[in-house]
Amino acid sequence: MEPIDHSNFNVRNDEGITPLEELSSDSTGSGLEAEPALPDIADIRAPFDPKLIDVITHQRTVDLLMARLGHGEMDLSPDFQRRANLWSNARKSGLIESMLLRIPIPSLYVAEDKSGNYQVVDGLQRLCAIAHFVRVSSLNKELKTTLDPLRLTGLQSLRNDLDNNGYDDLPRPLQRRIMETELTLHVIRAGTPPNVKFNIFSRINQGGLPLKSQEIRNAIYPGKWREHIRNMAVSQDFLRATEGKIKGERLEDHELVLRFAALYSLPQDEKRQPDENLDEFLNEFVEKRAAGWTEQRWQEMEAAFNHSMRAAQLVFGRIAFRKYSTTDEARLPINRGLFETEAVALAWRTDEEINALAARSSKVIEEFGRKFSSEKDFSNALLYATGKGSASNKRLEVINAIFDGALDA
Incomplete structure (x- = not known):
């Protein structure tokens, strides 16, 4: 495996600001990159019938x-x-x-x-x-x-x-x-229907330490999915791939895993609805798509997740799930959108393809840096509102193209 070259990861966003780490409740780093939201799509909520309240x-x-x-x-x-x-x-x-x-x-x-x-x-x-x-x-x-x-x-x-x-x-x-x-x-x-209850929870929790969406989701949508998501979030493969950096006190680790599971459960040729927000996507997954899953189906999901975590270490090393960095000591926190995308794209690859990508890791990383700095749609999909359907589709399109290019070289 070639050594990982970080040189192309000295990139800043359009405002020239290096993204900061999101803080946990005790004002220490959460391990995740803070994610600003664009004004016109911030805090989108799915419509519902008020009579159902x-x-x-x-x-x-x-x-x-x-x-x-x-x-x-x-x-x-x-x-x-x-x-x-x-x-x-x-x-x-x-x-x-x-x-x-x-x-x-x-x-x-x-x-x-x-x-x-x-x-x-x-x-x-x-x-x-x-x-x-x-x-x-x-x-x-x-x-x-x-x-x-x-x-x-x-x-x-x-x-x-x-x-x-x-x-x-x-x-x-x-x-x-x-x-x-x-x-x-x-x-x-x-x-009260779950989607209505979710909206109510979101609206009333606006105090000093409001509930996160994943905390609300855990409260409203009971089921086996919570146990399986928790198992993946404490797996050794996940902890090694993230170096145990994600605190998870507000279930941030669970949401990362759930983002993977919801996206990976879609057929490879199926895209998300462009205007669909993250809460709609994840809620629909736990309430409907995953509701009837058998134990075997969940075991297959866990196996795919662990496969992707091991692959991320092989292909990206210490910058797995991070946008860019100048040195190992100055690495940025884990980016939610990149975690979801790299994990799903790698889960789709065979062991043979993973080994080939690992052997060409420098090429993969260099191409990522080039696209991040030159393709605004791609960089925005990693900087703003990463849970939106259009952003998720764009990231997956670009990362798959990078992998395909490296494998064809």
Whole structure:
């Protein structure tokens, strides 16, 4: 195998800015390249019939909600939530102080299942804070933690009277005030169609740490697909190909794998709809196309994925799934669109073709750099809104042409 030449990867986008790494919730790198969206296609949502929205509003006391939590009827840690109980004790104490002062608490959103149980959609940290103070045993059971009961700290108006108090230290009238506090609860009913529910989740999660699309998808579309996508995301082939760089705390790794599975499941000669956005494409895959897959079909998908991950290491080495780089130390983060495209294009190739591409890796990489710098449609398909159908089609067309050219040389 020839050594990989990075010289043609010293390329910047049209604004002369090297793309930055997307940050995770703790302000460290996520391992993925930040992806700006074009103004006219940002946040596209598929249309739906407004009459299908089924949301009701209740007033529920803290006591009632804590009873639900204690009986396992309110899920604070569903598959789509990886960040329960993030608030500091001081911030939690501030919420409890507001309740004691009778200051209204922002409303909560929950999704109801067929048994009437709740998944928390918006307001998770508030519910965790309340439970930590008044029902820590229920919170520990739900989150599988070993928290000590919350003691109030950093209070403002009630500092002199209640600082360092736990719930059991409060006078009974104050305990009653907390437990009888009514919270506004918006319930997304169980019969709401998945695509409508997805839209609702997306719209209401606009706070400080909104849910990612993949987190919402995991919540709304249950099924075997989640287990298989998770298996691929923790496979040694995937971890080696990405060097374990993708944190995945917001299911970014799952979405990468799902992008591969959805695109690879299409016939090779079938293109995506040009105006189709990523959420439409992935949701349709998990709800319809993959819904009836057998275990054997999933095993075939996993085998193709692992094959492509090994091939990416052979052909692209340490710049697999990255657009360009000047040195190994200054490599850019993994690009979502390039991951999807390289993985699918390589999965279609035989072992013999992979070995031939690996032997000509320098030629493959040089041609990629040339096309990225000279073909604006291709570079845009890697820089902006990479989930759009037209961008996906363009990338696959160019990468396949690069592979074909190298094999014919």
